[in-house]
Amino acid sequence: MKSQQMPLESLVEREPIIIDIDTPVKEAAQIMKKENIGSLVIKKKGKAVGIVTERDLVTKVMAMDEDWTKITVGDIMSSPLIGVSPDTTVYEAARKMATLYIRRLPLVTDKGVIGIVTETDLLRVSPQLIEFTRSYLTTAATQGPREPVSGISGYCESCGAYNDGLGIHDGMLLCTSCRESRM
Numbered sequence: 001m002k003s004q005q006m007p008l009e010s011l012v013e014r015e016p017i018i019i020d021i022d023t024p025v026k027e028a029a030q031i032m033k034k035e036n037i038g039s040l041v042i043k044k045k046g047k048a049v050g051i052v053t054e055r056d057l058v059t060k061v062m063a064m065d066e067d068w069t070k071i072t073v074g075d076i077m078s079s080p081l082i083g084v085s086p087d088t089t090v091y092e093a094a095r096k097m098a099t100l101y102i103r104r105l106p107l108v109t110d111k112g113v114i115g116i117v118t119e120t121d122l123l124r125v126s127p128q129l130i131e132f133t134r135s136y137l138t139t140a141a142t143q144g145p146r147e148p149v150s151g152i153s154g155y156c157e158s159c160g161a162y163n164d165g166l167g168i169h170d171g172m173l174l175c176t177s178c179r180e181s182r183m
Contacts, residue, residue: 006125008093008107009086012115016041016106018048021074025061028052028073039104041113042077047160048113050077053104080157083108085164086115094122110162 017035019028021044028040032054042050052073060076061068083106084093093105103119156163158178169179 006090007087008084008090008105008117009115011090011117011121011125012086012107014115016113016116018043018113019073020044021049021072021077023073024069025052025057025071025073025076026069029057032057038118039116040073041081041106041116042073042079044074048081048106048108050074050079050081051104051106051116052077081106081108081113083113085109090122090126093117094119094126097122108162 016039017031017037018041019031021042023042031040032038039051039053041048042052050073056076056078061071064071064075082100082102084096086107086109088096088107097103097105097119105117106113107115107117156166156175156178158174161175163175165176166174167176167179169182174182
């Protein structure tokens with residue numbers, strides 16, 4: 001289908017909001033409410049390192065036995081930041097979301113995060129993908145998380161280089177060279 005071959009970049013309507021890793025969760029929640037968005041990109045020393053979603057605020061902050069006013073987004077963010085290039089197709093993005101059990105996918109270039117595409121964005125242009133993107137719900141419950149082989153765009157957690165071929169090895173998002181050096 002033609003809509004499934006659209007590049008993700010064509011779906012991005014606004015730049016993502018990026019906040020510092022030390023931002024209190026209360027401030028993050030207020031930003032999400034004010035901007036009417038469901039996620040924020042988290043940076044550390046100017047580099048995108050994670051993402052915080054509405055679900056993170058509800059499931060992680062409320063589950064902590066700590067004073068929530070002292071919790072920062074760095075304490076609850078999903079990291080490393082898993083993204084794709086802007087020319088990734090709608091179909092490829094849906095496949096990646098289903099494989100990784102995620103509902104938001106940052107668009108990453110060598111200059112950083114330029115946008116975030118959500119499952120809803122994909123379904124708006126290609127509604128037939130609903131069964132595909134939702135397949136992670138049943139699979140996650142029965143099999144647990146999968147580890148992708150490669151094809152993720154972002155920054156290697158070992159050498160820090162931007163790469164389009166990242167994969168998870170021993171729980172870290174690594175470029176091919178770093179994965180091979182650890183085998």
